[in-house]
Amino acid sequence: MVKLNTQLKLGLSDYALTAYISLTSNHPVNGSQLSRQSGIPRARIYDVLETLIAKGFVIESSKSMYTPIPSEEFIGRLRQDFEAVLSSLEKKIKKARQKPEIDVIWTIKGYSAAMGKAKEMINNAKIEIYIRLSPKEGHYLDSKLLAAELRGVQVKYIAMAPIPQKFKFQIIHPCPEPCEQDSTTRFFDIVVDKEEILCGMFIEGDDEGSVINWGQNKRFVLSGRDSLRHDFFHYFLHKIQNEKKILTRKENLLYEFIQKDI
Structure with a gap:
């Protein structure tokens, strides 16, 4: 299992990142196969796949088989999303912060x-x-x-x-x-x-x-x-x-x- 506090760092849970990495090593696979090869509980695997599909990181082909998008595209999208979030956060901080405490x-x-x-x-x-x-x-x-x-x-x-x-x-x-x-x-x-x-x-x-x-x-x-x-x-x-x-x-x-x- 990948443990990187990804929910905070990348906007993805550890399960989601683990599922994607597992898919890159072996695909296409169905949900049961992915559960076994990734170590993610079967009761959670389909929720995880739905999250990855909704974000556009995994594609569902015929017969409920799942394939990841290319890793370069995956990283590129994460970087783009994260930069947008940081840019928005920076604007909010600049708007909210007080004037510099130059007299301190x-x-x-x-x-x-x-x-x-x-x-x-x-x-x-x-x-x-x-x-x-x-x-x-x-x-x-x-x-x-x-x-x-x-x-x-x-x-x-x-x-x-x-x-x-x-x-x-x-x-x-x-x-x-x-x-x-x-x-x-x-x-x-x-x-x-x-x-x-x-x-x-x-x-x-x-x-x-x-x-x-x-x-x-x-x-x-x-x-x-x-x-x-x-x-x-x-x-x-x-x-x-x-x-x-x-x-x-x-x-x-x-x-x-x-x-x-x-």
Whole structure:
């Protein structure tokens, strides 16, 4: 017996699908023969056949012999019927649903869930990505970010620890003393296309217990983006004031770019 929850998945009962598959392996047959070869109780077989005939999946020939339509046609009809049902359902859902809850700030718990959401955001980015992350998160996300940069997305990358230069717009965060002393947390922020933000901290030794926030609230998103943008200015100021160094030509160009990136 075929057990696929077909009533839900295909609009056919398990008995109906089993009868059709059995017929494709041996036909034409009468009801009694089909009952024996399929394992469907004889008391049910004719009801099942009537259903298949009504749907046009089985043809009754002379002398109560039954033949299935070709499997390609069977699958094609099911697909067509199912797509029509899904299309109708989609229209009803669109009509019924509320406006997107863009003011809600969602909580994402666990490292794998947070990284999964971050990858989704990066893959869907069209214009820009501002991101601040530690090397551990970079291990999971850098390849996705590089792919985004290759397709024309501006990636503005703030590394929370020294790493090799990978991106066109990249700095190493001049971490303040409290951050340097606290090795138990890792900051993580990503803002995509001025439309959505994912931010929070991962707790060392309890990544899966960490809580990260995601949202599309305009003020929340733009505030987060502005914070990341100002990390670039923090980098320039730290180099000039604290390190007493002159910005390189490349850094000057980056400064001019970030200054205009409002």
